[in-house]
Amino acid sequence: GDKADDLLDTIWEYSPQFKEAGISAERMMGMFAAGADKAFNFDKLGDAFKEGFGIRLNKALDENALGSLEEIFGEKKLFDMLDQIKAGGKE
Secondary structure, eight states: OOOTTTTHHHHHHHHHHHHHHHOOHHHHHHHHHHTTTTTSHHHHHHHIIIIIIHHHHHTSSSHHHHHHHHHHOOHHEEEHHHHHHHHSSSS
């Protein structure tokens, strides 16, 4: 159920971040359902995703960081790793 009457607000606010990460609406809702028993409200779940994936990852992957990572891993391996991150899952 809607724990704090915030589910629709949370979907509206955070769905762009999930979409940008390549996560479907069905998977997003599955993540909300899986985390609902651990969080006070759905907004906390959305915010955790936004902070963890969107903001921190985007900061980490600015041009300087990408250049440094490319030197370490090589272009192909770097983009393979980025594709794995975008795909999600335990890898």
